[in-house]
Amino acid sequence: MSTPSDGARAIVYGHIGDVGEARARRELCSPGAGDFLTGVAQACLPRVRGLRAGAAGDRALVTVLLHYALSAAAVPSHRKVSVRGTEVDIVVPDARTLAASPRRALVICLPEDATPGGLERAAAAAGRAQPVAANVAVALCASAAGSRVEAYSVEDGTLGGILGRARDFLGSTGGGRLGILGSPAGAEQGADVHRGPQG
Structure with a gap:
């Protein structure tokens, strides 16, 4: 099916x-x-x-x-990883960086609940893995009007902005190698990092 x-x-x-x-x-x-x-x-x-x-x-x-x-676009990222016991949909540049230095990592949430409250709950949940609130963004199909989180929406015509956001973020932090899905490892730093199935 x-x-x-x-x-x-x-x-x-x-x-x-x-x-x-x-x-x-x-x-x-x-x-x-x-x-x-x-x-x-x-x-x-x-x-x-x-x-x-x-x-x-x-x-x-x-x-x-x-x-x-x-x-x-060769933007380095990990998908479906667990950091500090919290599953993250997408992290740029990688899970190891998020675990070791959250200021140098961008988390992108893909929530099912597209209401303003649902977006805020998704961002708050991601905050358990990414304590730097400014480094959490949400991507969705529905309009994000009325939401107080950084959101990129298909209906609003803003989804494509997430690529520029990720590239600008990498440029500002000097983070990331070109490529995708490098080793999340992190064990040598004692990080709680586990990569889940890729979607």
Whole structure:
């Protein structure tokens, strides 16, 4: 039986195939990467919602898009990791940095509950792994209007801004190597870091 993640992945990769893989990767490494990502997201959203998977489908779309975009743009990141006993959806540049030096890591939450309260709860939960509140962002399909957290939304046309945010963050901290999914290790620093299944 197909899952929301399977459906979203098929739609996103089908759209990228129509655009052309080489062009998509070029666009995601260009200064216009954010606009390109937002365009792909907005093109795919009606089809994903046509699957009638509700909040799980919305979350799956953002998850697939960000995993693809971060990889294509060579932004170093770890996905689905546990740091200090808290699962984190995406961390830039890596889980080891988050565990050892939170000021040098950006956490991106992908909440299912898209209400303003749900976004705030997701950011607060991420705060157990990332105590620097300014280094927590939320990405979602629904509008983030009324939310007090840093949010990037497909409906609001702002999802693509998360790529610029991640790149600017890395530039300001001097963190990260190019590439994705390096070793989270961290054991030598006594960090509680565990990588979960990739989505």
